[in-house]
Amino acid sequence: MVPVFSQSASVPVRLTDAMRSVFVELLVHGPLSRAEVARRLALSPSALTKVTKPLIEAGYLLEAAGESPATVGRPSQPLRVDASRMAFVGIKLTEDELFAVRTDLRATIQKEVARPLAGHEIDDVRGQIADVVGELTVPGRPLSAVGISLAGTATPSDPVVHTAPFLGWSQLPLAEMVEEAVSVPTVLDNDVRALTAAQQWFGEGVGHSSFALVTVGAGIGCGVVVGDRLVSGRSGATGLVGHLQIDDRGPLCERGHRGCARAYASSPAIRRSIAAALDQPDLTFDDCLAMAAGGHPVARRVFDDAGAALGQVVATVANITGPELVVLSGETVHMYNVCAEAFQAALIRHTHWTTTPVRVVVKPFAFNEWARGAAVAALQHLLLHR
Ligand SMILES: [Zn+2]
Structure with a gap:
């Protein structure tokens, strides 16, 4: 039994493992009927009642009246977490x-x-x-x-x-x-x-026991959930895909690697490549993206290379972790629109031949x-x- 729940709790609640399982299940998947919670967690109705009673009394769980038809003899009202608690x-x-x-x-x-x-x-x-x-x-x-x-x-x-x-x-x-x-x-x-x-509990990862998130922006990042566990690794060092080598003849990154993913697909690298090729040092990333969207050949080539690098990163992550899906997001994920074809081609090319390319969900991003x-x-x- 572990003490959890906030100092704000007027009724202190000590969470048993069963209470925690029920609370997390309802937090992520609720509202759910009692029968559904019991089924999902293999609890008897009486065990579930014992678990939920203190959480309801302390105001963490609510019985959402009227959302489910009552059955004869035993009314079933869905349970949900009071998010404001x-x-x-x-x-x-x-x-x-x-x-x-x-x-x-x-x-x-x-x-x-x-x-x-x-x-x-x-x-x-x-x-x-x-x-x-x-x-x-x-x-x-x-x-x-x-x-x-x-x-x-x-x-x-x-x-x-x-x-x-x-x-x-x-x-x-x-x-x-x-x-x-x-x-x-x-x-x-x-x-x-x-x-x-956040994706695992409240986003695209809900309902998937294994998925990966790949982000693109100032850098390239990766987070992995395997068997419902978010992988933290040794001291938090996991998902370090940014400097994965794509092509040993490619551009240099700031760490001196030639042709790493970051040198191709991070927003500073994309901007730098296009600005240097066109000798226009003041171009912003958004300028470059607009040029590529408008069909400018140099900008198109750089974004296609970036898309191919990202496709290779996603394929590599999928080859190693076997996720049900990969969520692609980050500050510059909107660039996917101009490099989707190159991305998909690289994803197919680098996916191991014994399997099919992973499903990729492109998730729009807001900085908050x-x-x-x-x-x-x-x-x-x-x-x-x-
Ligand atoms: Zn690098």
Whole structure:
């Protein structure tokens, strides 16, 4: 039995494993009838009643009256989680900005803020985080947890950021430092894995025990769920597909690799390639995308190469992990529209010959989803101790 649930609980609830299973099942798949919950979790009706009673009394579960016809002798009212029962703050740190959202239990964003980072000194960043957490806290309704995500090596089971190259941090006990400043349990996660957590419980991953998320934007990232478990790996180092070599005659990445995925498909690399080829250094990524969409041959070639690189990355991830689907997302996923053909051709070419190409779902992206993912990472840690 583990103590969970927030300081905001007026009735403290201690979660048994069975209570946790029922709560997560309803959180992710609810509302569900009692009969359906019992069937899914192989519980007897009386065991289910024993499990749900304290959760209903404490206001975490609601019986949604009127949504199901009553059966003779034993009315069956679907159960659902009261999403407003707990609140989380998710924060995404980039090299120069802090994005934060407050969410409810089902990761619905209620409020969001963005701030430029004053610098990378930890005391400054911690101060900014504390200010934002204060701003997003509703008086009288304490937060259940704060999640912080960043591009780097971090995992919810560890209070230390092992590496965060864009922020120049290594071996930094950020979770403890923030927790001390805001007096709310605080967890860290890699940004792509946190985004994968949000897809797992509240997005395209619902109903799939194995799937992968591949992101494209300033870098190329990957998160993997295998057998309902989000893979964290050693100290959070997983999904490192960005520097996978595509072609040893390709462009150089900033780490000096020739022809890695990042050198082909990250937004800075695409912009740089087109700007250099056309000798127009001021072109933005969006300019380049518009040129490719309009049929400009140089821009088209660069985006086709990027699409092919992404197709190869997705095929490789699928060959290794065998997911039911791959979700393709990230800040520049809208570029898929101009390179879909090259992507699909590479996906087919690099998929192992004994299998069929994985189903790919292209998921439009909004920047606040990074911070929302951090909130879900905190929620999953609270419930599952991930
Ligand atoms: Zn590289």
